[in-house]
Amino acid sequence: MKDILTSNINSLNDSQKKAALKMHGPIIIVAGAGSGKTRVLTFRIAYLISQGIDPFSILSLTFTNKAAKEMKKRVGELVNESESRNIWMGTFHSIFAKILRIEANKLGYTSSFTIYDTQDSDRLISSIIKEMGLSKDSYKPKQIRNRISTLKNNLITVESYESDFELKEYDEIAKRPLFGKIYLEYTKRCFKSNSMDFDDLLVKTNELLNKFPETLAKYQDRFRYILVDEYQDTNHSQYLIVKMLADKYHNICVVGDDSQSIYSFRGANINNILNFQKDYEEVEVFKLEQNYRSTKNIVKAANSLINHNKFKLEKTIWTNNEEGEKVIIRKCFSDNDEGKYVAKSILENVDKNKSKYSSFAILYRTNAQSRIIEESFRKNNIPYKIYGGVSFYQRKEIKDILAYLRLTINSNDEESLKRIINFPPRGIGNTTIDKLIVASKTYDLSIYDVIIEKINFIKINSGTKDKIFDFVNMIESFKTMVKNYDAFELASQITKRIGIVKFYENEGTAEGINRIQNIEELLNGVKNFIDERNQLNEPVLLVNFLEEVAMATDFEVQDSSEIDSVSLMTVHLSKGLEFPCVCIIGMEENLFPSSMSLDSREGLEEERRLFYVALTRAEKKAILTFTNNRYRWGKVIESEESRFIDELDSSFVKYDKNNYNEGSLLLTNPTIKYKSIKNKFRKLENSEFTHNEINNNQISEIKKFKINTIVKHSIFGKGIIKSIDGQKQDSRAKIYFYEKGEKNLLLKYAKLQIIDTE
């Protein structure tokens, strides 16, 4: 055994050790937050290998890319790289996508099938709804997609849907009786496009393993040791796959914590973990209850919270760590103040206690909340990194280029084709595209094949036909390059040929320049990808690259310098991570818990688990903030303290009521009448704010702008103020921008920088 292993084994506690060393048979590890479950899992893998188990026969499944990456890194530290590379380790979706590529033809796909992301699915559903002549009001694409997703996660095919009275009735009540037709058409179109959506990756894997016993046997024999992390978040479809694969050898180890089940919206079924013991008679159960991560105050506060949930496995999380600070709660006047408070808390710690920025994480319920924090951080020069959110790969310009690449690999990919057949514009309009869609249905061919085989039977102007031929010829020429060029050469050639950079250059906007930078970034990413792969002697073709990015949400920026920065992410994304100090913002009713979850006990309990997850990310310090006024949907909404704050045992928390001089606090809404503002201030009397100062500050800021002041705007550039109307905080200025012409801006929004006062 490697030294590093031996020293590691000694650092495990009793139950951790037992769980890690039991190589054979089914086991379940019920692991509380911070109980070192990743250590156990990684150690277990390393131990298996040290005992001579072939890394190729180990399958390790996680839920998020982030978790997979972390796991790979940590296993890599314990095992030789040459060995760890051979372990099949990744998310359910990515692992089974790999297998499906190998087995694709059994199911009628080719191995170059495309993976549709949510956006692709939405677009396809939208166009189906349109083609069927249905109204978008009763048939909302996103709702339809969710519904389809739920059905697929439970392996309910179109046929079984159609024969299920209850399911159909549900849709009739929801006023979408034709849902089944849409589901059918969607399924057909995906298949015709040689494409699978995220759910298909699991559905088709089930189909594969069910229909082809010899294939099932092959993978059963291959994956003799299976580990599943976050088992509480498996859905029915995933559950069945794991069960089938483990059926022969029963060497299955699942790890989970029912208190951290937070993915029921995508079909996670908590019963999978609660019933695991019924599935395998000889199962051994290990409980990890000692928390190594957090202080006593945090652990106890979290326990007091989760005790409000009815449905849970019995376990008691405890810790030997120091008492630590109490959980800090801060009430803020507005979301702006919340941003300031968070920034202030971070700066204070960085200055006084020499903390690193990377010790801090800001967690929020919804992605939209990140914006105000970002603003505040930029103002205060705090470096930060956002995880998730609008992913790099979701950006229009990136999706467009990927669509060209996808179409080159799989020309049946309908969504990619529709996306780019007229982008950059080449004179093929919607009318033409609609005709092609109709023809593709009549001839039961993909749009691309219709163009190639049946274009002469379709009524289209000859001029337009030529343009279509040009387009197809271009794609055909890309196809001939696929075999001879690596992904980077191909991607750069294609980018050049389609003239997308020129297109954005001609636009000449700041946005256009940004898009060009993103395109360059993408090409760098491809380059990086092949460099890495070349080192490992792995294939570097375009297909391989597309496979890699299909489910990637995070774009790896290759900054070697690893800048010390604060992490911003949703609570969901934070699962499995830990930070010395965690700020959970927006602890308000209707936000956290989300308003969508309030009508059912299950929904509310899931929100509570979500908060539990958030709170238990903290090692030393947890800060919770909530506001009285939050800017949402372009309006200021009054908000109230989350019920979850009340549920924390008060002996572990402390309200921060200090009066920090808040400086210029801008009120963000013109629609609030002065009187109502006054009322709000009255409510806050004797608390932390000194209101008059706020108003005066704000107004004095605005008063600085005068006619003929020269200002700079982040988008419009430099300009001169022509006139100012309106009162105080509602002041508007007519500004002549030297490059962009005259604009009328609200002073308090515009964030103008004064360059010169004449």
Next chain:
DNA sequence: TTTTCAAGAATTTTT
């Protein structure tokens, strides 16, 4: 067919 502009919707959470 393409571009522009105004009105209306939007915010759970991820693969």
Next chain:
DNA sequence: TTCTTGAAAA
């Protein structure tokens, strides 16, 4: 607020 969509104009 920002993003998307649809209609009208070019």
